[in-house]
Amino acid sequence: MLLHVSTAYVAGEQEGLIPEKPFLMGETLRMGTHLDIESEQNLIKETMRELNANCSTKKAERRAMKDLGLKRARNFGWSNTYVFTKALGEMMIGHLRADIPVVIIRPSIITSTLKEPFPGWTEGIKTIDTIIVGYAKQTLPFFLADLDLIMDVIPGDMVVNAMMVSMSAHSEDQQAHIIYHVTSSLRNPAPYAVLSDSGHRYFFDNPPCTGRNGEFVQLKKMRFFSTVERLIMYMTIKYKLPLEMLHLANILLWGVFSRHYNEARRKYRFVMQLIELYAPYALFKGCFDDMNSQKLRMAMNKHQNINVAYCFDFDPKSLDWDDYFYSVHIPGVLKIMDD
DSSP: OEEEEOOGGGGTTOOEEEOOOOOOTTOOSSTTOOOOHHHHHHHHHHHHHHHHHTTOOHHHHHHHHHHHHHHHHHHTTOSSHHHHHHHHHHHHHHHHOTTSOEEEEEEOEEESOSSSSSTTOOSSOOTTHHHHHHHHHTOOOEEEOOTTSBOOEEEHHHHHHHHHHHHHHHTTOTTOEEEEEEOOTTTSOOBHHHHHHHHHHHHHHSOOBOSTTSOBOOOOOOEEESSHHHHHHHHIIIIIHHHHHHHHHHHHTTTTTHHHHHHHHHHHHHHHHHHHHHHHHHTOOEEEOOHHHHHHHHHHHHHSOHHHHHHTOOOGGGOOHHHHIIIIIHHHHHHHHHO
């Protein structure tokens, strides 16, 4: 059989209940468009040929291809290249699978493990961890998130458990072409306010050393903006206008502020890139139906003993989100940050 790990966010920026259904070849998220994967491949090859003919640098080449991917993704209704190519992968697998059983796992935002190999295990700083690290270092005083919206997260070991159980369930079913949403927004929804509140409480109880000499500094509660427009307006007034004034002063004074200006511009661009990257997830208004996943859980509980069901648990209903973030995820992220 073939098991493919995709992402729940192949749904794009849809709202309401999103079903566990496969993509048809050529299907898009924007009305009036049709996707021809071969044409997209030819466009990539042609663009690469033009860049090579113009002797573009590797940096310029990467920038051009990144811009092309984003442009093509948005043309068909996807927010970025990552979710666009995940959808393309699903289409190709469905089209070419013949009589091979296919299972597609669509996790939402994957967070640190709940149990295995130990609580809080994760590889690197990802997705919502940016907020945690920024708050711990007091380098990110604000972020984009509507605290009333659902933050669909799932521990990494639950995703792995779902993968193993689904392989066992469908390995001999040649007709299988099934989607599993490994998500939490329907079974056990957690609003962004849970992460904000548990994070603030954790750092109040365990203040990090953020000063230059390792001293404890007073933490300020992070400010959240519920729309991109409000955050960009704030960024413009507080950061962009002063940055432009610094640029002008730097020109008039023959570059005396060049180092300071370049550092400030780098930080400004970094935050703007974060806003663009996380906006589709931080402001997502959909809810992932996980009926197929629930049926799989019920079948496992029915046919296996309780110890097996416990070891391969992937039911988000069992999670206390406040306790998970406070006791498991945040400490795990901070350990990675310190290492």
